[in-house]
Amino acid sequence: MAGDPPRPAPDPRRGIPPVDTVLRDPEVVDHVARLGRQRALGVAQEVLGLARHGALPPAAVVDEVAARLGDLDAPRGTRPVLNATGVVVHTNLGRAPLGEAATAALVAAAGYADVELDLTTGRRGRRGGSVVDALLRAVPEAEDALVVNNGAAALLLAMTALAAGREVLVSRGELVEIGDGFRLPDLVGSSGARLLEVGTTNRTHRADYERALADRAPAGGAGQDRGPGARPDVAAVLKVHPGNYRVTGFTSAVPVAELAPVARGAGLPLVVDTGSGLLEPDPALPDEPDARSALRDGAGLVVASADKLLGGPQAGLVLGDAVLVERLRRHPMARALRVDKLTLAALGATLRDPASAPVSVARRAPADELLARAEALRATLARRGLAAEVVPHDGRVGGGGAPGVPLPGWALALPEGLAGPLRLGDPAVLARVHDGRCLLDPRCVPPAQDAVLAGAVLAAAGRAGDVTSGVPPTGGRPAR
Known part of the structure; x- marks a missing residue:
């Protein structure tokens, strides 16, 4: 009737669905089954609370609950990544990818395995004995070997077992910083050993070591109360390969063959950290130290990583004098640093055929093969209307190995804006x-994955919209 007051608008909250209706919705019900009703109920009640307070439209309740449960239900953990950077040992991508044999061995060892059992006698055996035997076959100059959980752990164990409470002689030019801000002096210091630096940042000579050892305290001096000016109480000599950078110009360092007699003459073990895990000389990497050469030249112990140039799982290798290795093996810290059965299985498989490891295959990939793959990828994209260009591109060993050594190859150049969508794709x-370009280097992508890479690029281009329009910029110098 005329003059009647207008009716109030209906309360939108009347449209909020009941909680049971939400949990039975087809968009939600599968998540409820996997996550459990109680967990899903808590999420639904939280979303319904938002709707009751006007922070969420009632019509959006089911979608919001489904989205939140989907996030909880999504697989967690590491995601596989196609490495198109051209960096073979990419630390941020887990360093060395495992080969087919190592992956199969890892799966086979997932159940019960003879980690510390001698199947012949039925008695307890040496932990990872078959892997140690494989290491000794690969490095016959070593009398014994030990495997721990990474390269830094191998050095830490060596310093703790051999020099805790005493000095370790090291060149000042070898006090490196490794990934994420970790520094060698801090690592060695955590073992209880004290570094005694010799030489300068750019030049260290044999005489520097000899002078430092001339007045060293006699054996048995460990633990004595030593004030300022006391003679050094040296327990070991340490040589570290600075594998993640290269110093050029007016430089000098003492090679293992020259340093070994100095340490031997003082009755001290020489510990050599080769870093990258190269077991024998490689003509393609003439400046990269290897375990066999270091031991032949007189090192008492060699420590290295297994997940770099060797191409195995994350592990630390200790090779050398049997008495020294046994001292490390019997130290209480060794128990805390030991590897599990999966690491042992993958490492053993890698040692049986290191040439087939993806790291070895990728760093030795011929440039003409990489060119053919890049051209095939460009042609595939062109057929789908996406312009690209094949350009020269030098890969890198990476992972603290062979710094500055180029690996000649080729890459596909795309607009820079595609880099983000590619990272976020599946x-x-x-x-x-x-x-200003997004470069895709096929060096580290298995050839069987080339079609997958092409599909990922097309999908990323579709999500990126007009960022892919036109031909990618070609100005500037080649991406060498």
């Missing part, structure tokens, strides 16, 4: 952004 693809 599968994730990590490219290199350089000179």
Whole structure:
């Protein structure tokens, strides 16, 4: 009737669905089954609370609950990534990818395995004995070997077992910083050993070591109360390969063959950290130290990583004098640093055929093969309307190995804006952004994955919209 007051608008909260209706919705019900009703109920009640307070439209309740449960239900953990950077040992991508044999061995060892059992006698055996035997076959100059959980652990155990409470002689030019801000002096210091530096940042000579050892305290001096000016109480000599950088110009360092007699003459073990895990000389990497050469030249112990140039799982290798290795093996810290059965299985398989490890295959990939793969990828994208260009591109060993050594190859150049969508795709693809371009180097992508890479690029281009329009910029110098 005229003059009647207007009716109030209906309360939108009347449209909020009941909680049971939400949990039975087809978009939600599968998540409820996997996560459990109680967990899903808590999420639904939280979302319904938002709706009751007007922070969420009632019509959006089911979608919001489904999205939140989907996030909880999504698989967690590491995601596989296609490495299109050209960096073979990429620390941020887990360093060395495992080969087929190592992966199969890892799966086979997932159940019960003869980790510390001698199947012949039925008695307890040496832990990882078959892997130690494989290491000794690969490095016959070593009398014994030990495997711990990474390269830094191998050095830490060596310093703790051999020099805790005493000095370790090291060149000042070898006090390196490794990944994420970790520094060698801090690592050695945590073992209880004290570094005694010799030489200068750019030049260290044999005489520097000899002078430092000339007045060393006699054996048995460990633990004595030593004030300022006391003679050094040296327990070991340490040589570290600075594998993640290269110093050029007016430089000098003392090679193992020259340093070994100095340590031997003082009755001290020489510990050599070769870093990258190269077991024998490689003509393609003439400046990269290897375990066999270091032991032949007189090192008492060699420590290295297994997940770099060797191409195995994350592990630390200790090779050398049997008495020294046994001292490390019997130290209480060795128990805390030991590896599990999966690492042992993958490492053993890698040692049986290191040439087939993906790291070895990728760093030795011929440039003409990489060119053919890049051209085939460009042609595939062109057929789908996406322009790209094949450009020269030098890969790198990476992972603290062979710094500055180029690995000649080729890459596909795309607009820079594709790098983000590629990283966020499924599968994730990590490219290199350089000179305003997104570069895809096929070196570290298994050839069987080339079609997957092409699909990932097309999908990323579709999500990126007009970022892919036109031909990628070609100005500037080649991405060498």
